[in-house]
Amino acid sequence: MFENGNSNKNTIEDNDIEIKGIIESSFLDWDGKIVTTIYLPKCNFRCPFCHNWELIEHPDKFKSISPSELDRHLITNRDFLDGVCITGGEPTLYNGLTKFIEQLKDLGSERVLLIRAYSLHLNLHDHL
Ligand code: SF4
Numbered sequence: 001m002f003e004n005g006n007s008n009k010n011t012i013e014d015n016d017i018e019i020k021g022i023i024e025s026s027f028l029d030w031d032g033k034i035v036t037t038i039y040l041p042k043c044n045f046r047c048p049f050c051h052n053w054e055l056i057e058h059p060d061k062f063k064s065i066s067p068s069e070l071d072r073h074l075i076t077n078r079d080f081l082d083g084v085c086i087t088g089g090e091p092t093l094y095n096g097l098t099k100f101i102e103q104l105k106d107l108g109s110e111r112v113l114l115i116r117a118y119s120l121h122l123n124l125h126d127h128l
Helices: 053-057 067-076 097-107
Strands: 021-026 035-039 083-087 112-114
Touching: 021 067, 035 067, 067 097, 083 097, 097 112
Parallel strands: 035 083, 083 112
Antiparallel strands: 021 035
């Protein structure tokens, strides 16, 4: 469940994270939890069976979701949501991922689930 975060830091600042898709209330991505799922477009693979190939190959086709839109959604629904799921693509390709996760936690998200394609950056576990 979202808790009231640190009120001095309850915004998602700009970083290199590019959000190209959102499911505001997903009941499927995290067993037993209601989460907001966000999609980041990069991937270092080109799997022929990719379920999100358009997002990987043609990210410009998709409208970007601004940090302030995500902020607003998470704050408005913090009593309803259990957490945030970050997927793609391969989220660990973003240098700003750990900062982004910290911002989500500052905003009040107790739980952040990372669905990743392959390689986890060194030391990322220390921040999750
Ligand atoms: S690793 Fe996943 S997101 Fe990346 S190309 Fe393969 S199926 Fe698509």
